[in-house]
Amino acid sequence: SQTIHQWPATLVQPVGSPLSLECTVEGTSNPNLYWYRQAAGRGLQLLFYSVGIGQISSEVPQNLSASRPQDRQFILSSKKLLLSDSGFYLCAWNHQELFFGEGSRLTVL
């Protein structure tokens, strides 16, 4: 069966520091992968999606970037975090429907 994992689960970072969140999918090949963010008091917002290695599409302008170095690996990054980057980040993949990882809670201080 397919599984999706994210790490770290919780992260506290100072403003201006770099960020790297990882997501890995197992049990499938060439998945479509997504990064969503859930800000406090708001619904989930699609940030990036990828249909294959090296292929990244951005849905909203922001301070973050995404990369897909391997077929089943999706990374969310930032060179310098802003306070507004705080939130709950969810990685997902789709097969007909959308399946989510456990999420990573980022607090920028």
Place this chain on the structure above:
Amino acid sequence: AQTVTQSQPEMSVQEAETVTLSCTYDTSESDYYLFWYKQPPSRQMILVIRQEAYKQQNATENRFSVNFQKAAKSFSLKISDSQLGDAAMYFCAYRSAALTGGTSYGKLTFGQGTILTVHP
């Protein structure tokens, strides 16, 4: 652009009773999909139920059912015989049927979420 609104930030229900979570949406499209997702305290979000807009019949999934009112653009979730394990944040979501390609399945518009508390 489509929007999804959940006007109830928090709801509570007694165990074994019924609760209804509200969701409204705004779209100019005639064909689309609606979803309810559940995010329990363990955080992994899971799909509860989906509804195709072209189907008049309300979707049901065991104790979960929806009341889909297309003209009113309303999509409420009813949880019957509530259980402690139903406690979670519930998200309503919209997906356009006009999107093509495999990634269309992943491009959802979500509401703000409703936190459901179940009291024993």
